[in-house]
Amino acid sequence: MTELYLVRHGETAWSRSGQHTSVTDLDLTEHGVEEASRLRERLDPSDFGLVLTSPRLRARRTAELAGFEQPEVDENLAEWFYGDYEGMTSNQIREQVPGWRIWTHPIPGGETRTQVIDRLTKVVQRVQDSGVDRAICFSHGHASRVLALCWLGIDVARGQSFPLQTGAVCVLGYEKESPAIVRWNA
Structure with missing residues (x-):
């Protein structure tokens, strides 16, 4: 059974400010470069038989700085498309839609939950x-x-219970035959 490592890209200006970033192709900040470079200490590219990355610069650059020189780009790993909410913070969106959460509310002009679930x-x-x-x-x-x-196999609405830091490594695997989180935000 395959163990899956998930790496969130290093910090960008918009991840630092809390702005929703999907198709806007930002590079890493200086701190993001440091986060990505530190991954070299924990991840050995030779340990992985399959290396995939989102097509976005911030993810590809994180992979490169972590020592993964030629990851395969997989369009399905792109960030949730935020449509009309691109570049906005959750608080700005909530001024228009009180109580808004990406996990439970629609995104005008963006992807639906079903589309994101199908892709991933x-x-x-x-x-x-x-x-x-x-x-x-x-x-x-x-x-x-x-x-x-x-x-x-958990409802995506539970996503709010799994915060993920920039530059973090998570490991998905199995507990006996059941899918499990082995590590989160490591």
Whole structure:
């Protein structure tokens, strides 16, 4: 059974400010470069039989700085498309839609929960069918949480219970035959 490592990209200006960033292709801040570079101390590229990354610069650059020179770009690892909420903070959105949460509310002009679940379930299936001992995915905060919830078979509305820091490593695996979180925000 494959163990799946999830790595959230290093800090960007918008992740620092809390702005929703999907298609806006930001680079890492200086701190984000440091976070990504420190991953070299914990991750050995030779340990992974499958290395995937989101197409976004921040994820690809994190992979590169972590020592993964040629990850395969997988469009399904892109961040949840925020549509009209791109660049806005949750507080700004809540001024228009009180109580808004990405996990439970619609996103005008953006992806639906079902679309995001379908996309990231394809990644889960790909990893589980790969036959490798370890796989690693460089992705984003919301997309990585959806991927983890798909791995576990948990309703995506529970995503709010799994905060994910920039530059964090999470490990999904199994407890006996049951999908499990082995490490979170390591």
